[in-house]
Amino acid sequence: MLFDVLAEPTRRRILDLLLERPHPVGELTARLGLTQPGTSKHLRVLREAGLVQVRIDAQRRWYELCPAPLAEIDTWLTPYRRLWAGSLDRLEAHLDTMEDDR
Amino acid sequence: MLFDVLAEPTRRRILDLLLERPHPVGELTARLGLTQPGTSKHLRVLREAGLVQVRIDAQRRWYELCPAPLAEIDTWLTPYRRLWAGSLDRLEAHLDTMEDDR
């Protein structure tokens, strides 16, 4: 389940790094302070969840973000969103941000 | 971390049940098909995460939803939301729903 994938702090850090730009495994390993196999294993989980995609370039693997599955989380939040205080304001702020981007 | 709390399927089911209306522990136990201690344990985790609140009525404990902490998830999603395909439409659909409620 997607929530399990995101429950891991290191994996969220990886997503955050990929938010910036695609990274090869070595760079992720360095920035995370993990061992290389550790990084690869998290990347595998993220890949299987459809949250990242690989672009092969010789021996280098460029990992890039695939945010689409996160929509599932957003959907799950929907019935709760209308309940929490100030939700309307926050949601409108979101939409305003998006409108600006057009 | 909040994601860990939500990673547990049973806990998400509890939240779903509480979305409907507050429940005493016994009812939750019955509807979940768990043992009573099992239910109590999950409720404790949810309580410590601030996701539920208890209203004591004699020996009965009515658990009710506190959706506020879920805003944290929503905040985390924000930078990703603008990336996934169709996000604008979905977000607008959300907002339309909310507008209808006013």
Add this chain to the structure above:
DNA sequence: CTCGAATATACCTCGATAGGAATATACCGG
């Protein structure tokens, strides 16, 4: 074809946690 670089996989260990059974606690009715 060989060497080295970049990444993936296999295997092991350890800590966290869900689940159950037994027990403790709190509170009402009588």
Add this chain to the structure above:
DNA sequence: CCGGTATATTCCTATCGAGGTATATTCGAG
């Protein structure tokens, strides 16, 4: 005060997953 009901806590066990080390794989350079 006593018995029973509703819930919480404790203890135990089995499972899962993160992290590490060692090893396999793949590919380019020369």
